[in-house]
Every structure is written in structure tokens, then in C-alpha cells.
Amino acid sequence: MQKTSARLLSLLSLLQTRRDWPGALLAERLDISPRTVRRDVDRLRELGYPIVAVKGPDGGYRLEAGTELPPLLFDDEQAVALAVALQIAVTTGAGIEEAAARALTTIRQVMPARLRHRIDTLQVTAIERPVNRPNPQVDSGVLTALSAAVRAREVLRFDYTPETPPGGTDDDRTEPPPRRVQPHHLVTWGGRWYLVAWDLDREDWRTFRADRITPRTPTGPRFTLRELPEGDVASFVASRFRGSDGSGDWPCRGEVILDLPAAVVSRYTREGVVEELGPNRCRLVLGSWSWPGLAAAIGRFDADIEVIGPTELKDAFAHLARRYAIAATDPPPTQ
Missing domain, CATH: 3.30.70 (Alpha-Beta Plaits)
Known part of the structure; x- marks a missing residue:
């Protein structure tokens, strides 16, 4: 049988995954008696978790919203997602930057080493620009790989899926050769993720949509970071999406x-x-x-x-x- 502390965490994790839990099913999942379930529920209530008893033939429990915020439990992917969201919140200008930074520090301190490493390598910049369009999903592993290359200043090789021609289909696309870039920054713009990088083959700055990137391994040699033409990444990305020639102004x-x-x-x-x-x-x-x-x-x-x-x-x-x-x-x- 698990120790009491580990058992309480397991019980809390189960209560967070569905609305109602029959007491007998909780006991079966945790391999404990219904009486022990009742005692553990009481212990969680003492810690501030609003767990209510559900009436019915089987009886059971439900985790509800309370008046105070008790300690929370996240799995690995939830913790990484929360840290990414907090990094973006720090740059939004919404008046919550300081609180978001403190929350990110608090979460990082209690993370196991393997998750701290993922968070430390995933450095992003959010550039706010509201648009009404569907935003493609990007695999978290791709974002982690891109950010790790940015942080390590290592040449990145990847396959880049071209955009489907207007009126065409996926079969109309020709697969280009792998790209070789010096990654500079990972940013969000209008709800999409982009990699800002120096293209080694084209000898120019480029922005790549992250949802079209498939990183290749291993990464290449380390490089000396170049200065962006606009001085900072926000100005550079804004000028590129305005279609200008680098002046930072609209055409x-x-x-x-x-x-x-x-x-x-x-x-x-x-x-x-x-x-x-x-x-x-x-x-x-x-x-x-x-x-x-x-x-x-x-x-x-x-x-x-x-x-x-x-x-x-x-x-x-x-x-x-x-x-x-x-x-x-x-x-x-x-x-």
C-alpha cells in the first residue's frame, strides 16, 4: 500500500480527472478500503480542497470550486504548458507581468530536474497582434527542440513543409531540400509560432512557421549570434509581416x-x-x-x-x- 502522502496525491489526481467518482471505484483504483478513502478525503478537506459527498446508490465524491486556492497537482505536460503560458503572459502588457513572473518562478522551484530543464530551454517571446484566423497546432516537442537550439546557439537543420498553392492540393507541393539556419528567436505573432533565423544557404534573415518545421538531429556546430536588422525581435517581425523592405514601416x-x-x-x-x-x-x-x-x-x-x-x-x-x-x-x- 502507498504511503499516506503518496496516496493523497493519487486520490487528488483521480478527483481532478472526472466530475464524480463512486467511493467503491476510488477504493478499487487506489487498492484501499472504502473506509480509508473516507479518511483520505477528510485529510484533503483539511488541506483546503472542497470535496463534497455525492448522494446516490453508490455514493461518491466530487471536487468542486472553493473560496480559496488550495495546492494544485499537475502532470508533466500540464506543468510544461502552464510554464509556457506564463512566459507569454510576462510579455503581454496586460498588467499581470510581475505576477506571472513570480508564478513561473514558484512553479519552476518545485519542478523535478527533468521538467526544469525543459522549461529552461523553452524561451519564447510573445508579440501581440489579434487576428481572426484558425491557428495551426504545433507539437510541444518541436517547440522544445527549436528553443533548445536557440538557447544553445547551434545550427539547426529541418525539413520545411511549403504552403499549398492557392486552389491546389497537398499533391501540388514540391518538397524542398532541408534548411540550415542559425536560430535566433522563437516568437508568437497573431496566435502562431515562428522561428526567426539566419538562413545559411540564402544568406539572409527568414521567419519560419513552426507548425511547418520538422527538426532533424543532431544539431550542427555552435555559432556567434548575429544582430537583427531592426535591433530587437519585435520590430523585426513586425516589419517582415508588414511586407516592408526592412524599414519597419507599412508599404x-x-x-x-x-x-x-x-x-x-x-x-x-x-x-x-x-x-x-x-x-x-x-x-x-x-x-x-x-x-x-x-x-x-x-x-x-x-x-x-x-x-x-x-x-x-x-x-x-x-x-x-x-x-x-x-x-x-x-x-x-x-x-
């Missing part, structure tokens, strides 16, 4: 005046510059991938718009106006 940027309070516009403009011109008037400088895309983004505001420039933005508004006018016209009746 299309325009200026307008809106008949709206600056406080209202600023709430819905994450990366624009808003200047107050009066109680119900403001200047907005905003960027986008394309001129029609920029005009459409500005058109979201239900207000009169005065275009300051450039001419491409005015042309984009005219283009959208014609398109919207056609869309608003009733189609001719069918014969």
Missing part, C-alpha cells in the same frame, strides 16, 4: 482627418497615430498592406473623411466608392 501609409473625437478613434486604431484637432475632429495617420486596404480600414469609422494624402489614398477611396456603388445597385431581373 502604404496615408493621412486623413475624421469628424470624430480622438479618444474614440484611438480605441480602434492599434498601430495608427491619432492627433486631436478639436472636440469632434482628429487627424489619423495609418498604414496598411495596400491602398484599397488602407481606405477600407479608414472607412470603418462612421464619420466624414478628408484625405490629406497621398494621391494613391484618394484614388483608392474612389475605386472603393465605384465598387460599393455597384454592390448597392439592385441586379437586373432575370428573364
Whole structure:
């Protein structure tokens, strides 16, 4: 029979896996008597776990939510997932950074050595950018391997699955040769994981989607870390996803005046510059991938718009106006 402390942990682990547990089934799973189950449940209650008795033919127990947070029990994968989430929370700017850092330190201190090593090698940076799209799942082993290579500064070899061509199928893809990179950072952007690295064959910086990476072993030789063109990883990744040539700016940027309070516009403009011109008037400088895309983004505001420039933005508004006018016209009746 297990010692009391080990038995209590086993009982707590079982109670966390399902809503209701018949007492007889708990006794069978733990290889103890129903009387011992009752005593162990009482001990857990004394530790602060809100375990209630369930009435019924078999009787049983249920772990419910309480008014205070008792000690928690996690399996290995849960502990690693929690540590990754806390690392991301430290960088979100949501006002919980200090608490997340302290929680991560607390969890790490009580982890066994094998899990501490996994956590220490899994260093990530979160770059917030909300988007509405499905995010592919990445195997935790892949993330661990990528982060370990970043931390050790070792050349990484991997197979990279190319994106399916528009309108095509997986059979239309050609398998490229393995990539060889000097991994610099593992980041999240818009809910997806990316590896920022120096591509040794192309002699340039690249960002790779982690869900398309299959690492090869062993890793290569150690390397001296290069400096990113933008100085920090957040600026570099932002500039790459804006489609710029490394200037860190959007390829299309325009200026307008809106008949709206600056406080209202600023709430819905994450990366624009808003200047107050009066109680119900403001200047907005905003960027986008394309001129029609920029005009459409500005058109979201239900207000009169005065275009300051450039001419491409005015042309984009005219283009959208014609398109919207056609869309608003009733189609001719069918014969």
C-alpha cells in the first residue's frame, strides 16, 4: 500500500480527472478500503480542497470550486504548458507581468530536474497582434527542440513543409531540400509560432512557421549570434509581416482627418497615430498592406473623411466608392 502522502496525491489526481467518482471505484483504483478513502478525503478537506459527498446508490465524491486556492497537482505536460503560458503572459502588457513572473518562478522551484530543464530551454517571446484566423497546432516537442537550439546557439537543420498553392492540393507541393539556419528567436505573432533565423544557404534573415518545421538531429556546430536588422525581435517581425523592405514601416501609409473625437478613434486604431484637432475632429495617420486596404480600414469609422494624402489614398477611396456603388445597385431581373 502507498504511503499516506503518496496516496493523497493519487486520490487528488483521480478527483481532478472526472466530475464524480463512486467511493467503491476510488477504493478499487487506489487498492484501499472504502473506509480509508473516507479518511483520505477528510485529510484533503483539511488541506483546503472542497470535496463534497455525492448522494446516490453508490455514493461518491466530487471536487468542486472553493473560496480559496488550495495546492494544485499537475502532470508533466500540464506543468510544461502552464510554464509556457506564463512566459507569454510576462510579455503581454496586460498588467499581470510581475505576477506571472513570480508564478513561473514558484512553479519552476518545485519542478523535478527533468521538467526544469525543459522549461529552461523553452524561451519564447510573445508579440501581440489579434487576428481572426484558425491557428495551426504545433507539437510541444518541436517547440522544445527549436528553443533548445536557440538557447544553445547551434545550427539547426529541418525539413520545411511549403504552403499549398492557392486552389491546389497537398499533391501540388514540391518538397524542398532541408534548411540550415542559425536560430535566433522563437516568437508568437497573431496566435502562431515562428522561428526567426539566419538562413545559411540564402544568406539572409527568414521567419519560419513552426507548425511547418520538422527538426532533424543532431544539431550542427555552435555559432556567434548575429544582430537583427531592426535591433530587437519585435520590430523585426513586425516589419517582415508588414511586407516592408526592412524599414519597419507599412508599404502604404496615408493621412486623413475624421469628424470624430480622438479618444474614440484611438480605441480602434492599434498601430495608427491619432492627433486631436478639436472636440469632434482628429487627424489619423495609418498604414496598411495596400491602398484599397488602407481606405477600407479608414472607412470603418462612421464619420466624414478628408484625405490629406497621398494621391494613391484618394484614388483608392474612389475605386472603393465605384465598387460599393455597384454592390448597392439592385441586379437586373432575370428573364
